[in-house]
Amino acid sequence: MKHFVNLSDISSEQLTDIIESAKELKASEYKHQSFARGKVLALLFFDPSLRTQSSFQVAAWQLGANVSVMQSGVNTWHIEHLPNAVMDGIAQEHIKDVMQVLGGYADAIGIRRFGFGGINDQPFFDAFFAEAQQFAPIPLINLESSVSHPCQSLADRLTWEEVHPNVEKRTIVLRWAPHPKPLPRAVPQSFVDMGVRSGQHVKVVCPPEFRFSPKYDAYFEQTAEEFGGSFCYTTDIPEDAHVIYVKSWHSLFHPENPHKDQELRHDYLGWTVNEKHLEASPEARLMHCLPVRRNVVATDAALDHSRSVIYQQAENRLHAQKALLNHIWSSF
Numbered sequence: 001m002k003h004f005v006n007l008s009d010i011s012s013e014q015l016t017d018i019i020e021s022a023k024e025l026k027a028s029e030y031k032h033q034s035f036a037r038g039k040v041l042a043l044l045f046f047d048p049s050l051r052t053q054s055s056f057q058v059a060a061w062q063l064g065a066n067v068s069v070m071q072s073g074v075n076t077w078h079i080e081h082l083p084n085a086v087m088d089g090i091a092q093e094h095i096k097d098v099m100q101v102l103g104g105y106a107d108a109i110g111i112r113r114f115g116f117g118g119i120n121d122q123p124f125f126d127a128f129f130a131e132a133q134q135f136a137p138i139p140l141i142n143l144e145s146s147v148s149h150p151c152q153s154l155a156d157r158l159t160w161e162e163v164h165p166n167v168e169k170r171t172i173v174l175r176w177a178p179h180p181k182p183l184p185r186a187v188p189q190s191f192v193d194m195g196v197r198s199g200q201h202v203k204v205v206c207p208p209e210f211r212f213s214p215k216y217d218a219y220f221e222q223t224a225e226e227f228g229g230s231f232c233y234t235t236d237i238p239e240d241a242h243v244i245y246v247k248s249w250h251s252l253f254h255p256e257n258p259h260k261d262q263e264l265r266h267d268y269l270g271w272t273v274n275e276k277h278l279e280a281s282p283e284a285r286l287m288h289c290l291p292v293r294r295n296v297v298a299t300d301a302a303l304d305h306s307r308s309v310i311y312q313q314a315e316n317r318l319h320a321q322k323a324l325l326n327h328i329w330s331s332f
């Protein structure tokens with residue numbers, strides 16, 4: 001694997017290897033302490049982060065690597081990405097120069113830049129990441145784009161394997177939730193992608209206006225068929241759910257400006273997940289990628305429920321990303 005921008009960048013064998021390696025690393029935290037001694041991981045953020053930033057820093061340190069963290073427009077330049085841009089605005093540096101310069105210092109580059117793009121493009125295409133990848137002389141890791149968050153999905157899969165180790169075909173439910181702001185579709189789309197690529201039964205419960213685009217639906221159906229799982233929308237969380245993954249995302253009603261769907265989201269304020277949803281699905285574990293707006297997205301009682309695994313899931317970011325870095329630096 002050279003780059004990890006989307007889950008389709010790795011084969012299902014590589015995915016299994018990374019998850020198994022994450023389990024081993026979790027069981028013996030310092031096993032690969034010196035594996036990456038002398039390596040440097042550059043992290044470039046256009047958007048805020050707690051888990052992604054800190055878990056990648058700790059992952060690299062525990063492997064013996066060093067980390068350089070940059071925030072565009074804060075401690076480094078504002079960065080342009082459009083090809084042939086006339087840079088007479090706020091941006092002082094182009095991503096093609098950034099990638100080639102950092103390629104001379106570091107051994108991998110992680111970038112976070114999300115937002116609301118990609119709705120009319122082919123599934124999982126992000127124009128910024130396409131441009132960055134084109135000029136990346138070293139592995140590029142997606143720390144969340146406008147369309148996908150594959151590192152989160154590695155931790156999600158590790159978590160659902162841990163909480164239901166003896167179930168091969170799990171019923172994993174993605175449940176939309178309210179939020180005061182329109183949120184990107186990266187996490188929910190990657191969650192479904194990971195589910196269908198892992199041969200699971202993925203069910204999405206959301207208001208009709210919040211369904212994925214027809215292109216994504218077709219992609220998920222086709223991928224599910226390829227990997228022996230299934231993908232569908234349902235009206236309620238099924239009683240046999242193994243996982244209830246709570247997440248908010250924006251509607252496609254105003255693709256040019258998702259902030260306009262405020263009124264629409266107001267109609268669904270009653271969709272907050274509560275402990276009754278967990279009680280109705282006795283095997284289900286509650287997952288959320290965090291950060292979460294308590295008592296809006298899900299109640300305290302749900303998030304603090306004995307079957308909530310949100311902190312296990314957050315910790316698994318560390319183990320999954322150590323395994324990913326190990327994999328990338330072993331094969332590059």
Ligand code: CP
Nearest residue numbers: 049050051052289290
């Ligand atoms: N889940 C996640 O990516 O968290 P951060 O936004 O804090 O990195």
